[in-house]
Amino acid sequence: MTELRTVQTPTLEIAYEEHGPADGQPVLLLHGFPYAPRGYDAVVPPLVAAGRRVILPYLRGYGPTRFLAAETPRSGQQAALGKDLLDLLDALAIPQAVLAGYDWGGRAACVVAALWPARCAGLVSCTGYNIQDIAASVHPASPEQEHRYWYQYYFHTERGRAGLAANRAAIARLLWRLWSPHWDFDEASFAASAAAFDNPDFVEVVIQSYRHRYGYAPGDPALEPLEAALSAQPPIVVPTIAPHGEADGVGPVEGSAGHARFFTGPYERRVLPGVGHNVPQEAPAAFARCILDLPPG
Template sequence: MTTAETRRTARAASAFPVPQTLRRLARLIAAGGLLLSSVACAAASATTAASLPPALQADRQVDAGDLRIGYAELGPADGEAIILLHGWPYDINSYAAVAPQLAARGYRVIVPHLRGYGSTRFLSAQTPRNGQPAALASDVVALMDALEIRRATLAGYDWGARSADIVAALWPERVKALVSVSGYLIGSQEANRKPLPPAAELQWWYQFYFATERGQAGYAQYTHDFARTIWQLASPQWKFDDASFERSAAALDNPDHVAIVIHNYRWRLGLADGEPKYAALEQRLAAAPLITVPTITIEGDANGAPHPRPEAYANKFTGKYQHRIFRGGIGHNPPQEAPAEFVQAVLDAIQL
């Protein structure tokens, strides 16, 4: 019996002059229906949580550059390395279904929390909480050095794709293959000075919000609410459940998270300075360097986040190259929305 039906039963019981015994029976039936409804909801919630792939545990840490990076590691220690990079506002559990599949094929899979996420921390309180792209990409190289990984396959989306692109462009000798969602995401402050058409600017509403003190305070106060909104806008056809969201949103409680995010978007608009030690790298990136390593780029057919057209960046990849469209309502987070297809893309990139 549905909740509406039980209410109608209860109303009917009070509308007609029936014996007291029948009135009590009607109340019991109504209460029983509500109880069963509650039990069913609880059971459905438990089933949803149980159907999630096991969470990735960032139970390892290593000092790398400015950071003590928290990361998950799966697979044999002597396996060929794959590094999976998450985006904003997500976390390593975007790869909860992907990483075990790659590890089962004999790869050493590393899934780090970016600076400002999860268990990753700055080694010094004096280090600027810098979110500029060259800093994030340098973290990947520092992680590889710390783990004594000479060469790895890199895969990522959103901020993770941008970092992977930069490493592949500036340190191609360190990258065996690349999988990049939304393709070529290397930019510069100079390129970002050019205004976009109004419809395109509208998609970047949060970038302009973060440019204000109100935006910084709002993101600090409503971090999880903000993240949920971005998930919904960026993947409008992805019906993620509360359990999936909450276990990733916990990574946003990192004490440096808000500062890193605000600096990242303000830096893009030229409203915040970067660190001098990254100036030479940013100068090279401003020239939009080519990516020569074997690459597969991916786009979801329902990506609601700002992203370039595939034909606009195809010529930036001069090595072996493929582009794939993930269909079926796939949005901005393909490794979590279409893990089997993402795993296949990584495996195929390695074989290009």
């Protein structure tokens, strides 16, 4: 059984798992919504075999990760996710690491790579550039994309908040099916990740995240300088590989086709046939290969 560790940052007690040699190149694997570190179980072994030190944190609002203070806003905004990742690197005394993630985790990795590039030896970001352009969110997307985002608009309502509180596992299971239409996951695999949604702050963090990105909820005042920096859509200079599932049911593959403009360093986009949104769990070998194919740091 994997040993669960914790470390304190200025805001959180972050729970994480660690594998591989302590002196190996650090690789942080970052999960998304509604997922958990269990999605990386098949990604870890090839990385450890290659001598990497692999760290899997639970994001704020997930699993055993906890806020230190009751008064800290339960924000899920992109600046919070990025700052949590930077604080985790500091708390673990890791000067530089490969950052790899998808969905919320990919966003956290992109934020650190963009704003603190010296801390990022390389980036693997599913669906490409994941920093939100909140100012542009006022413009409607295509009807097809608006339909895919139904859950976000649901969370904008108090009915959605109540629904997530009452049915968090059922909503997550539905999203897994919709976003990964060719992935025949079993109930045991789902339950292993769904246990992380029982965190007392899960609902508030999720609701704030999906409201903030459209300007429907205020952010944490302490994070406003970071949000201002992110509003400029800063380029990412570190070496990057961007896998994108060809069957992604929430972020269609054409969405990342033009993302090379956001990357000023080495950049490669890899389209994965038949794979949906949860790339690490659906195609673990391909995801691990992306990490191992990054140029040496």
